[in-house]
Amino acid sequence: MELRIKNWSFVETSNLTKFNCCNMTNTHIVNSLDIKDIPSLSVIPRMKKRRLSTFSQLALSTALDITIESDCVSVFSSRHGDLHKTNQLLKVVAGEEALSPTQFSLSVHNAVSGQFGILTNNKAASSVIAGGINSFHYALIEAYALLLENEEVLVVHTDTELPENYSQFEDELQVSHSLAILLSRIEGVPLQLTPIDTSGVISDPKLTPEKVLPQAIQFFNYLISDDTEIEISNKWKWNKTNDKN
Numbered sequence: 001m002e003l004r005i006k007n008w009s010f011v012e013t014s015n016l017t018k019f020n021c022c023n024m025t026n027t028h029i030v031n032s033l034d035i036k037d038i039p040s041l042s043v044i045p046r047m048k049k050r051r052l053s054t055f056s057q058l059a060l061s062t063a064l065d066i067t068i069e070s071d072c073v074s075v076f077s078s079r080h081g082d083l084h085k086t087n088q089l090l091k092v093v094a095g096e097e098a099l100s101p102t103q104f105s106l107s108v109h110n111a112v113s114g115q116f117g118i119l120t121n122n123k124a125a126s127s128v129i130a131g132g133i134n135s136f137h138y139a140l141i142e143a144y145a146l147l148l149e150n151e152e153v154l155v156v157h158t159d160t161e162l163p164e165n166y167s168q169f170e171d172e173l174q175v176s177h178s179l180a181i182l183l184s185r186i187e188g189v190p191l192q193l194t195p196i197d198t199s200g201v202i203s204d205p206k207l208t209p210e211k212v213l214p215q216a217i218q219f220f221n222y223l224i225s226d227d228t229e230i231e232i233s234n235k236w237k238w239n240k241t242n243d244k245n
Helices: 039-045 046-049 056-064 083-095 102-106 111-120 132-146 164-170 217-221
Strands: 001-012 027-031 073-077 126-129 153-157 177-184 190-196 229-232 238-239
Touching: 001 132, 001 217, 039 056, 056 083, 056 102, 056 111, 056 153, 056 177, 073 132, 083 102, 083 164, 111 126, 126 132, 126 153, 126 177, 132 153, 132 177, 132 190, 132 217, 164 217, 217 229, 217 238
Parallel strands: 001 027, 073 126, 073 153
Antiparallel strands: 001 177, 001 190, 153 177, 190 238, 229 238
């Protein structure tokens, strides 16, 4: 399937992303350890910003950085969601204490989608995707379907490093990051996405795969590079085409 990327914004809190091959315009890249200093968050009232977790700040910083139509549909995705907030709530439950209704409402997977809609007065439909390690690509498939009836779709993928007590489950490098992409049906840089059929491949459970960057960061590195194609996680193949509207 072909996806046209009209604009994008990316933020991460490590030095694992390549910034040296950027060849796209209308782009704002932020690499900052102090998330509160990200310019796009300045539109959020200070009292509201204080309630936002690192996860929410990452997601909103990239989503708000892209200029969209007032009623642009959106897809938000995350593998783990705001797991740090959820982790704290679970500790409260384990201690048999009362949960904060506000903190609970901000911990659910679609909380950031709702916050984005409120901040931008966007009343359009918004989907929220959680599909394991492939969450980013499943969000793009959802967006592709939405493009059949909409001229543009905003995709925002966000994840943060796992809490320490979940580190035993790590199967990829831990990098807090957010990538927002504005997809267009008619304009932008065209890319071809092809799922790789692995139905006949038998994996060896004795082999421990090397930890790699999350799929959204792998894609971003490819997007700003001169590489024409890439395979991500042996499941997704991307190709750049020569057609540029």
